[in-house]
Amino acid sequence: MSHITVERNRRRQMNEHLKILRSLTPSFYIKRGDQASVISGAIEFIKEMQQLFGSLERKKKRKSLSPTPSPKPAAFCRSSAADVEAKISGSNVMLKTLSKRIPGQVVRIVAVLERQAFEILHLNISSVEDTVLYSFVIKVCIVV
Structure with missing residues (x-):
């Protein structure tokens, strides 16, 4: 050839x-x-x-x-509703939630974040069977 x-x-x-x-x-x-x-x-x-x-x-x-009980890092929270992890980088926060899939859940999370003056820069949703991972990149806005 x-x-x-x-x-x-x-x-x-x-x-x-x-x-x-x-x-x-x-x-x-x-x-x-x-x-x-x-x-x-x-x-x-x-x-x-x-x-x-x-x-x-x-x-x-x-x-x-x-x-x-196991020792938990300050930026990680486990509950019966969801596992939540938050990492701060400058004025941004990387927020990840792992939970059972519930219809309308992401809409409620976004509404709560926006009411708290957080600007969502990026949202990624990954799911496997009945579990969902929401990964947010959030800009923290300081309201004066």
Whole structure:
């Protein structure tokens, strides 16, 4: 086989794999249609799914263990309603909630955040079965 034929086959195969990757990745992760955007969006999606999977595994492990209290970082809260994590970076807050899926829940969360003078810069929603992960990037507005 000539080098040109081998290279043509390699490009065709890469394009087919990118089409599959694009079809498996939710569209809001892919900002543009170029190859680099498809790959970076897929990476971001996989990282979030790994985080969600880890959270579900920890939740499953907590349920199987005896209920002994564990030390909690200041920015992490677990309750029967949801696991909530908040990280502050400058004037922004990364807020993640992991809970059972409830219809209209995200609308209520957004309404509460906006009433508290928080500006939502980004919202990402990932779900597996009856569990949902909401990831917010919030700008904290100081009202005087």
